[in-house]
Amino acid sequence: MRRRLLLALPLAALAPRAAAGQTGGAVPVVASFSILGDMVRQLGGERLALRVIAGPDVDAHSFQPRPSDAEAIRGAALLVRNGLGFDAWFDRLARAAAPGARMVTATEGITPRTMEGHHHHGHGHAHDHGHAGTERRRQHAVPPRRVADPHAWQDLRLGQAYVRTIAEGLAAADPAGAEAYRRNAAAYLGRLAALDAWVREQIATVPPARRKVVTSHDAFGYFGEAYGVEFLAPQGVSTAAEPSAAEVARLIRQVRAEGITAVFVENMASPAALERLAREAGVRVRGRLYADALSPPDGPAPTYEAMFRHNVGLMVPAMRGEA
Ligand SMILES: [Zn+2]
Structure with missing residues (x-):
């Protein structure tokens, strides 16, 4: 089902789209899900025309993109994704709708924690291959496989790494704003460091x-x-x-x-x-x-x-x- 939808996307992407010019000079940026969207907003504010694909309260693990999402990606100056398999649908969408588009992976450089694959699959790989039965049988034959845990934003120090990576991506995509992104990043990183200390105090x-x-x-x-x-x-x-x-x-x-x-x-x-x-x-x-x-x-x-x-x-x- 998902595969069929994705095959349809390149055609949808050929349809006339809202041009970047309609953003009134703001830099069009597309983030895969709401948490990255907020980070981008904190860094870029009014400079950016931000579109978030998987919005508030939406489960990005099982997200099904729509043709209008492909259109947004086509017009973007920068795409921002989490990586580690969390938003793989975003990569597929980008490859289909805007191959060669500038993309930032927020978890780049982070060594992921890994977990046992449990009784079921992480991140819908079984669905992607359409061989859930085969996968299940194979799981009994081999030790549980390790899967990367993509939820790195739940550690505020890794969240700070996200912010640095996204700020660099924004500066590369929009050099005229580089100074503004650096300034905003410095202030934001300071707030996140203070929040990290507060969390530790609370847990203590x-x-x-x-x-x-x-x-x-x-x-x-x-x-x-x-x-x-x-x-x-x-x-x-x-x-x-x-x-x-x-x-x-x-x-x-x-x-x-x-x-x-x-x-x-x-x-x-x-x-x-x-x-x-x-x-x-x-x-x-x-x-x-x-x-x-x-x-x-x-x-x-x-x-x-x-x-x-x-x-x-x-x-x-x-x-x-x-x-
Ligand atoms: Zn999750």
Whole structure:
């Protein structure tokens, strides 16, 4: 299904499009998903005509681009993606609609953490090949394969690396704005460093044995490594597959046995499995963490910085077991 859509894209891309001139002199930039979009906005502000493809509350793991997205990519002076398999649909779209377009990969230079592939696949590779049955059989024959965890933005120090990389890309695409991007980057990096220190202070108020959080999928591995919190999830690093009953049952036993009180749904993932898990474990869902997408502007996490303040503000009292 997805493949057929992508084959149709080059034709769609031949249709007349909104020309770059319609952006009123602003530099057209396209970001694959909302968190990168906010970083670009913080760096470029009014200089840019920014388009975000996978918007607020949208699950970018399973995103299906539309023909209008291909048109936006064709007119862009710069494309910004996460990489590490998170937004592979964006690469395919770019290759089809705008081969040779200038592209920045925000995770470039970051050594990804890797995880076992679990009982299902990260990032929909099985769907891409259309041989899910073959893949399943092969998984029984070989040790679980390691998959790269793409959620590096959940560590604010790696988020700072994103910002440096994106700022360089913007300066290369728009040399007249290079000084402005450098200035904005310096201010933004300062705020992110302060936010990183605040997160560490907040987590330090939680007794080490209580630093455990249950969420829908493994979106917070980098957060966990950076800030010393153990994250548990019934789904792996992608939202592509349903969690297995065995994995949910195992987690329920662990939540009960370890007295874990910090259980959350995610803004862009289905809450059903987590709500059932919480019910069966006899704990309350403590709210909604922003994992892979920001909120709309009037929500609690409309920016990358607001997302951390919101998430940490929910996690800390929940981990402490406060009402
Ligand atoms: Zn994710």
